[in-house]
Amino acid sequence: MALWKRMIGLRQANPEWxxxxxxxxxxxxxxxxxxxxxxxxxxxxxxxxxxxVLDPYVSRPGVVDTLARPLVPDTAxxxxxxxxxxxxxxxxxxxxxILDAPDLCRQTGARLIGSDSTIQVGRAAGLPESQLxxxxxxxxxxxxxxxxxxxxxxxxxxxxxxxxPGDITAPPPWPPRMxxxxxGLVLNWIVDTGGLRxxxxxxxxFINEELAGQQVDVVxxxxxxRQARPDFVKDVVRLLKPRWIIPCHWDTxxxxxxxxxxxxxGVDLPGLLNEILAAGxxxxxxxMLGVQRFPxxxxxxxx
Ligand SMILES: [Zn+2]
Ligand SMILES: [Zn+2]
Numbered sequence: 001m002a003l004w005k006r007m008i009g010l011r012q013a014n015p016e017w018x019x020x021x022x023x024x025x026x027x028x029x030x031x032x033x034x035x036x037x038x039x040x041x042x043x044x045x046x047x048x049x050x051x052x053v054l055d056p057y058v059s060r061p062g063v064v065d066t067l068a069r070p071l072v073p074d075t076a077x078x079x080x081x082x083x084x085x086x087x088x089x090x091x092x093x094x095x096x097x098i099l100d101a102p103d104l105c106r107q108t109g110a111r112l113i114g115s116d117s118t119i120q121v122g123r124a125a126g127l128p129e130s131q132l133x134x135x136x137x138x139x140x141x142x143x144x145x146x147x148x149x150x151x152x153x154x155x156x157x158x159x160x161x162x163x164x165p166g167d168i169t170a171p172p173p174w175p176p177r178m179x180x181x182x183x184g185l186v187l188n189w190i191v192d193t194g195g196l197r198x199x200x201x202x203x204x205x206f207i208n209e210e211l212a213g214q215q216v217d218v219v220x221x222x223x224x225x226r227q228a229r230p231d232f233v234k235d236v237v238r239l240l241k242p243r244w245i246i247p248c249h250w251d252t253x254x255x256x257x258x259x260x261x262x263x264x265x266g267v268d269l270p271g272l273l274n275e276i277l278a279a280g281x282x283x284x285x286x287x288m289l290g291v292q293r294f295p296x297x298x299x300x301x302x303x
Contacts, residue, residue: 031300032293033196035218035246037286039261040096040253041202043220043246044082047193047296050144053085054189054200054220055097056104058257066254070175071095073103077257081289082108087143089191090114091202092155092183093121093168095176096253102127113141113148117168117184124171137187137210145194150187151211156204156228190214195297199240202249204228211239218242218294223250223267226275233272237279245276246284246292261288 033047041055058081059074078100085108088101098118102125105112112122113133122132135141137150155162164182172180188211189200197216204225219242225232236245250269251261263269269285276283284292295301 027293027295027300031296033193033198033296034291034293035198035220036291037246037248037288038081039251039257039288041091041200041220041222041249042097043200043248044085045191045193045198047146047196050146050193051084051086052143052146052148052191053082053088053101053104053110054191055091055202056082056088056100057096057098057253058082059100060253060255060257062256063254066095066178070173070177071099072175073100075103075107078103079107081257084108085110087111087113087148089148089150089189089200090118090187091153091189091200092186093117093181094164094183095178095181097202098181099176105131114150115167115185115187117182120168120171121176121181124174124176126174135187136185143191147192147194149190149192151190151207151214153186153188153201153203153207153210154205155183155186156222156225158204158224158228190216193296196294199242201225201236204232206236208235208239211236214240216240216242217298218244218246220246220248223247223269223272224264226268226272227266233275233279237276237281242281244282244284244292244294246286247272247276251288257288 030048036044040057042057043054045052088110090098102122111133119132119134135150137152140147140149166182167184168182191198198218199216200220250267255261273283
């Protein structure tokens, strides 16, 4: 059954899986931070005067084009879906995390921020050096009045092995083929708006020691991690102590953005959502292009 239809069924049966923070509904735009899910591991975080984008991938070519042809970003769709961005953060340089980022940066003037491999991709697509910001992680980077910080991480295994491992050490062909885009350094991002802290885990593994001590409010969490690593959810909650978790990377990313997505085989969404609840957090299962609203400062919304 298509995922969207499944989700409607799930909503009727299990409303607690779809908690939205109703307590924020009285707050105006200046007092809220919104998080929009773009599919795959893509998100737009928007607060007063600031728009950050993580791992944008809305072009989503079909399976034949993905496997057999160079991957061409859909410029018009990127413009229509993400009209503005101040900074674009990349968790790792696989195609489903980075393909649309250089185009988005060119259209908006945003900086592309990520590993050395990410920067090589920006160069390949023709971005000027002034829009490229490399980081090895463990440093605070100012983004307007917000702060972003990459934490070194690990790529998860898919069917027992890490796909397209290694670094991109020179600008790859552009448009690239899937295999040209190796993952490079993997970074888990912490976005601190000054009132709300958001973590982004875009692959199926992480390093406990890097996450330890990073108390956050919201985690955008790769759903396939449960299959790849024991105690995936439990460890995230223990280390980051979030209140809300938004699952991502549960769809096959092979369907057009505005069509019903397919669920990646083996992703057990009900199992994941129950595990989040059991760990004491509120799951926010968000459809493609769905928006979650949070208080810009937690004290604005004591609920
Ligand atoms: Zn990957
Ligand atoms: Zn991925």
